[in-house]
Amino acid sequence: MSINFQYLETFRDEIRLLTLKELHHLGFGHYGGSLSIIEALAVLYGEVMKVDSKNPEWVDRDYFILSKGHGGPSYYATLSLKGFFPEKILYTLNQNGTTLPSHPDRNLTPGVDMTTGSLGQGISAAVGVALSHKLSDRGNYTYCLVGDGELNEGQCWEAFQFAAHHKLNRLLVLVDDNKKQLDGLTKDIINPFDFGEKLTAFGFYTLKVDGSSLTQIYEAIEKGKAQCDKPVAIILDTVKGQGVPYLEEKADNHHIRPNQADEEAIIATIAQLEKKLGKKVRL
Amino acid sequence: MIQTPSRSYELDKLEMRQVYANTILEMARNNANVVALEADLMSAISTNKIIEQIPNQLINCGIMEANMIGVAAGLSLTGKIPYVHTFAQFATRRAFDQLFVSGAYAKLNIKILGSDSGVTAEHNGGTHMAFEDLGLVRLIPNAYIYEVSDATMLGYLLRKIENEYGIHYIRTIRKKAVEIYQEDEIFETGKGKVLREGGDVTIIGSGIMVAESLRAADLLQDLGIQATVIDMYSIKPIDKDLIVKYAKKTKAVVTAENHNVIGGLGSAVAEILSEHCPTQMRRIGVKEQFGQVGKVEYLKGFYKITAKDIVDAVREMV
Numbered sequence: 395m396s397i398n399f400q401y402l403e404t405f406r407d408e409i410r411l412l413t414l415k416e417l418h419h420l421g422f423g424h425y426g427g428s429l430s431i432i433e434a435l436a437v438l439y440g441e442v443m444k445v446d447s448k449n450p451e452w453v454d455r456d457y458f459i460l461s462k463g464h465g466g467p468s469y470y471a472t473l474s475l476k477g478f479f480p481e482k483i484l485y486t487l488n489q490n491g492t493t494l495p496s497h498p499d500r501n502l503t504p505g506v507d508m509t510t511g512s513l514g515q516g517i518s519a520a521v522g523v524a525l526s527h528k529l530s531d532r533g534n535y536t537y538c539l540v541g542d543g544e545l546n547e548g549q550c551w552e553a554f555q556f557a558a559h560h561k562l563n564r565l566l567v568l569v570d571d572n573k574k575q576l577d578g579l580t581k582d583i584i585n586p587f588d589f590g591e592k593l594t595a596f597g598f599y600t601l602k603v604d605g606s607s608l609t610q611i612y613e614a615i616e617k618g619k620a621q622c623d624k625p626v627a628i629i630l631d632t633v634k635g636q637g638v639p640y641l642e643e644k645a646d647n648h649h650i651r652p653n654q655a656d657e658e659a660i661i662a663t664i665a666q667l668e669k670k671l672g673k674k675v676r677l
Numbered sequence: 678m679i680q681t682p683s684r685s686y687e688l689d690k691l692e693m694r695q696v697y698a699n700t701i702l703e704m705a706r707n708n709a710n711v712v713a714l715e716a717d718l719m720s721a722i723s724t725n726k727i728i729e730q731i732p733n734q735l736i737n738c739g740i741m742e743a744n745m746i747g748v749a750a751g752l753s754l755t756g757k758i759p760y761v762h763t764f765a766q767f768a769t770r771r772a773f774d775q776l777f778v779s780g781a782y783a784k785l786n787i788k789i790l791g792s793d794s795g796v797t798a799e800h801n802g803g804t805h806m807a808f809e810d811l812g813l814v815r816l817i818p819n820a821y822i823y824e825v826s827d828a829t830m831l832g833y834l835l836r837k838i839e840n841e842y843g844i845h846y847i848r849t850i851r852k853k854a855v856e857i858y859q860e861d862e863i864f865e866t867g868k869g870k871v872l873r874e875g876g877d878v879t880i881i882g883s884g885i886m887v888a889e890s891l892r893a894a895d896l897l898q899d900l901g902i903q904a905t906v907i908d909m910y911s912i913k914p915i916d917k918d919l920i921v922k923y924a925k926k927t928k929a930v931v932t933a934e935n936h937n938v939i940g941g942l943g944s945a946v947a948e949i950l951s952e953h954c955p956t957q958m959r960r961i962g963v964k965e966q967f968g969q970v971g972k973v974e975y976l977k978g979f980y981k982i983t984a985k986d987i988v989d990a991v992r993e994m995v
């Protein structure tokens with residue numbers, strides 16, 4: 395299959411631009427973990443997933459659950475670019491009365507398949523969706539994006555055991571291995587050791603890729619979809635704050651209320667992306 | 678000893694667990710969307726006897742209650758109607774955030790059967806003896822809560838909620854209950870059942886305490902005190918009008934529950950009365966204590982939730 399990676403690169407850059415714009419407009423937020431999942435979102439929504447923005451409840455769609463719910467801002471940017479709601483709605487992120495709360499809510503936002511934010515819970519719902527389709531002999535795929543810090547939660551490992559036992563081969567779990575959680579480095583807080591080895595031991599078909607590479611993510615998903623008797627885990631080697639070098643370097647980048655230097659870097663990145671894309675986004 | 682029993686107090690023909698398994702089987706056969714989930718307690722609730730007949734509609738999730746509630750949420754997202762069973766304390770205490778966020782906050786459709794309620798956990802003891810499950814679920818906005826008193830009611834309510842969207846929690850015992858109702862009885866949401874009329878006091882019970890309340894009314898009759906007995910099986914929403922009506926009529930109310938007096942039926946009734954019809958009342962139930970091992974009758978005596986305790990509470994007021 396020939397893939398238009400040029401389109402995906404543009405889509406990725408647009409997601410990053412809108413993510414930075416909406417967070418910048420709000421004035422604070424989960425920059426680090428929103429930025430690190432953008433390449434995965436670009437591949438899923440730009441190429442892989444069957445979704446219809448005109449019919450978000452389409453029963454034959456593929457499902458996506460953002461189990462690391464604090465990544466909401468880039469998820470919303472992606473959904474707006476896909477046409478689920480107007481871009482200007484991004485301007486209301488996390489503000490009074492918004493339809494875009496800090497953590498996704500399936501009852502508020504068109505295109506959001508599941509309410510998440512209490513870490514560890516989205517993956518169980520994803521497993522339930524995949525089980526349901528398997529029981530009904532339907533072909534829908536279920537994609538679930540979990541955080542590396544989120545994998546501290548025992549419930550994730552309950553869900554993984556369940557998925558492997560039921561051979562949920564149309565479930566693809568993407569692990570955002572950005573090496574950091576709120577209080578610091580994952581290896582200093584609860585050492586994850588090797589996610590790949592652990593998930594393989596739990597019965598997954600496991601792949602590890604550069605989580606900033608659209609090509610590698612796409613190829614891993616295609617390989618995973620060819621599996622017929624195991625759930626799939628794709629470990630995304632990412633950087634918290636991905637795609638904004640200044641924020642990648644910033645030690646405490648989980649939730650940022652920008653200082654002056656942060657502000658300048660964010661504005662400069664927005665300008666670079668606008669120049670590259672040849673468009674100015676007015677939210 | 679009751680001198681003039683008002684009824685025979687015979688046990689149901691079927692155990693509550695047989696009713697659950699039979700009803701799940703019947704519903705699953707009639708509706709491909711009905712899926713029952715278990716957490717390694719199938720043989721405790723008799724669903725092991727139906728698994729071969731509905732292998733694609735009865736899933737043993739293993740000992741992972743948090744994940745089981747999440748799986749139920751996922752099933753609901755795709756239009757299935759999940760019925761989840763485990764012991765009451767695991768269904769609520771252990772998986773509370775999952776029930777709250779993935780179930781209720783996400784506005785999904787999950788039916789939960791919490792079994793082995795309160796003292797009926799018997800030999801499983803304090804770790805397994807839920808006296809707080811009703812209180813926990815009452816805190817979940819828009820959840821529906823029933824505590825069933827006999828087999829007819831359990832079967833009826835399981836069928837009734839199949840086509841009612843939302844979070845439904847049914848609290849039950851597993852073995853035989855005292856038969857309260859005829860097979861053709863119907864049970865509305867938000868209503869209580871007046872089982873006996875008397876003008877001196879109103880006793881409001883649920884679950885196994887309905888039979889205790891009826892026995893208490895018999896004992897009171899022998900003492901010349903006439904009691905109304907209400908089976909308040911719908912804990913949430915609760916029958917406010919009925920509570921106020923009988924509080925006004927009898928001017929004294931006793932609640933009786935196999936549960937902590939905080940958070941459950943006694944709290945719910947007190948909340949209604951204090952706002953709408955302040956009335957002297959007593960709450961029979963567990964007070965600031967954990968569970969322990971023992972036979973049901975011993976435990977009822979220990980926690981002071983017998984017919985005699987209800988009578989004593991009435992006599993303080995009447």
